[in-house]
Amino acid sequence: MSSETTKNHTESGALRLSNATLDRIPGLIRRPVYDRSQIKPGIVHLGIGVFHRAHQAVVIDDLLASGGTDWGIIGASLRSPETRDALLPQDGLYTVAVRSGAGTDHRVIGSVLDIEVGAENPERLIARMADPAIRIVSLTVTEKGYCHTPQTGELNENHPDIVHDLAKPDAPRSVPGFLVAALTRRRNSGAAPFTVLSCDNLSANGHTAGRIVTQFAALRSRDLAEWIEAEVAFPSTMVDRIVPETTDLDRAEVSSALGMIDARPVVTEPFTQWIVEDQFPAGRPDLAAAGVQMVSDVTPFEHMKLRLLNASHSALAYLGYLAGHETIAAAVADHRFAAFARQVMQDAAPTLAMPEGTDLAAYSASLLQRFSNVALHHRTWQIAMDGSQKLPQRLLATMQDRLRLGLPIETHALAVAGWMRYVTAKDERGRDIDVRDPLASELADIAGRAGPVAERLAPALLGVRSIFGPLGSDPRMRNAVTAALAKLYALGARQTVQTFQTK
Numbered sequence: 017m018s019s020e021t022t023k024n025h026t027e028s029g030a031l032r033l034s035n036a037t038l039d040r041i042p043g044l045i046r047r048p049v050y051d052r053s054q055i056k057p058g059i060v061h062l063g064i065g066v067f068h069r070a071h072q073a074v075v076i077d078d079l080l081a082s083g084g085t086d087w088g089i090i091g092a093s094l095r096s097p098e099t100r101d102a103l104l105p106q107d108g109l110y111t112v113a114v115r116s117g118a119g120t121d122h123r124v125i126g127s128v129l130d131i132e133v134g135a136e137n138p139e140r141l142i143a144r145m146a147d148p149a150i151r152i153v154s155l156t157v158t159e160k161g162y163c164h165t166p167q168t169g170e171l172n173e174n175h176p177d178i179v180h181d182l183a184k185p186d187a188p189r190s191v192p193g194f195l196v197a198a199l200t201r202r203r204n205s206g207a208a209p210f211t212v213l214s215c216d217n218l219s220a221n222g223h224t225a226g227r228i229v230t231q232f233a234a235l236r237s238r239d240l241a242e243w244i245e246a247e248v249a250f251p252s253t254m255v256d257r258i259v260p261e262t263t264d265l266d267r268a269e270v271s272s273a274l275g276m277i278d279a280r281p282v283v284t285e286p287f288t289q290w291i292v293e294d295q296f297p298a299g300r301p302d303l304a305a306a307g308v309q310m311v312s313d314v315t316p317f318e319h320m321k322l323r324l325l326n327a328s329h330s331a332l333a334y335l336g337y338l339a340g341h342e343t344i345a346a347a348v349a350d351h352r353f354a355a356f357a358r359q360v361m362q363d364a365a366p367t368l369a370m371p372e373g374t375d376l377a378a379y380s381a382s383l384l385q386r387f388s389n390v391a392l393h394h395r396t397w398q399i400a401m402d403g404s405q406k407l408p409q410r411l412l413a414t415m416q417d418r419l420r421l422g423l424p425i426e427t428h429a430l431a432v433a434g435w436m437r438y439v440t441a442k443d444e445r446g447r448d449i450d451v452r453d454p455l456a457s458e459l460a461d462i463a464g465r466a467g468p469v470a471e472r473l474a475p476a477l478l479g480v481r482s483i484f485g486p487l488g489s490d491p492r493m494r495n496a497v498t499a500a501l502a503k504l505y506a507l508g509a510r511q512t513v514q515t516f517q518t519k
């Protein structure tokens with residue numbers, strides 16, 4: 017988009033959100049109250065999807081409004097140019113629509129200053145990250161972006177992107193590839209390194225980021241790996257906000273509220289939470305002033321969120337999808353599924369070591385409340401994605417801990433069985449399921465060879481070591497998951513979830 021006409025208007029001639037049109041949106045809609053031309057970039061964010069734009073970018077928008085001019089965001093997509101193509105004609109502006117039973121609150125966010133696309137021009141993205149003004153490189157690249165083995169958290173050296181990046185370190189594709197390329201430049205130029213801030217739903221996400229980056233660096237040079245280990249901080253964080261993928265309907269609703277087109281809004285819930293370990297040797301904005309909880313160890317909060325929220329989300333996603341529930345809100349409107357989700361949370365509780373004063377019962381109740389937000393169209397199919405990357409920290413870690421404590425694992429075994437039936441790619445009525453997962457074809461092959469027979473399918477899938485590790489060969493695990501899967505095949509998800517509670 018080059019000419020003024022196309023910049024302020026869409027091709028059909030409708031007005032479009034941008035710096036130049038911002039003062040024409042309805043007066044009640046919040047917008048940046050600061051002079052955007054004065055904001056300098058201090059953060060590069062890898063993975064500028066809906067979650068980042070409804071979470072961290074909103075916190076930074078608040079900080080910019082209270083005077084922190086050095087912390088603007090350069091967003092980056094590693095692959096797809098879509099977000100850049102939609103947002104640059106809008107000068108990076110977009111709307112966050114917060115939906116609840118009380119209606120929708122719109123707010124225009126101005127913290128994203130520019131967007132790079134790694135796949136198109138890796139050099140530009142590396143140069144951005146290597147700029148000494150950038151003090152934080154944050155990440156929401158999803159679990160699979162770490163190119164690790166989910167079960168162990170180690171870098172997967174055979175990952176095709178890692179193999180590629182070792183051969184072409186100056187034109188990388190992967191997250192560790194970009195981080196190491198930029199850190200190398202900073203080291204060579206004598207500039208201090210940036211802090212790497214992981215905001216993905218992994219346990220010990222900072223630690224995991226640190227591990228994959230140093231392991232990747234070590235494959236290039238031991239010296240470089242040692243420098244990274246000594247100089248670069250990787251604080252862990254717990255992030256929480258439910259952000260479904262934006263739909264055409266959402267775009268139409270937001271554009272109608274603005275009175276002009278916003279091609280890339282995000283829709284979310286009122287709740288938002290960010291807990292961050294306070295390790296930023298390169299400096300950081302005053303996050304606490306914008307409501308971020310700064311702590312010395314985020315582990316208990318991260319486990320609480322992964323094992324209560326994300327675990328019950330995944331359980332509802334697989335079993336709910338199989339029962340024909342399109343959204344999480346529809347699943348929990350069915351009391352059997354709500355009770356099952358409650359049980360997943362209750363069973364995780366004894367595995368958590370929370371700081372004094374944490375009320376897990378109240379936290380669980382608030383999660384069910386959030387899940388029942390019918391104004392959010394959060395699809396079970398969306399959450400079901402990438403199960404091979406999600407199961408270990410959401411479900412399997414709890415099972416392992418419960419076995420260690422001598423506690424039964426039936427609840428979680430049913431959730432895992434739900435995943436197994438889901439990845440066979442056939443639903444209960446024999447219709448195809450569009451399974452999105454880096455291991456989808458491997459899982460489909462295993463399922464194809466085993467057939468829809470619990471006694472064969474469960475042990476075969478439990479044998480995928482990158483997901484289950486040694487837990488997969490534990491007889492207690494095999495028995496519990498096989499029994500749950502047999503029930504799922506015999507009764508279907510709806511009935512199984514019900515018999516489960518009346519047991």
Ligand code: CS2
Nearest residue numbers: 255256257258259326329399
């Ligand atoms: C969800 C998460 O898609 C998923 O796997 O469980 O994205 C969830 O909505 C967020 O973690 C909530 O903070």
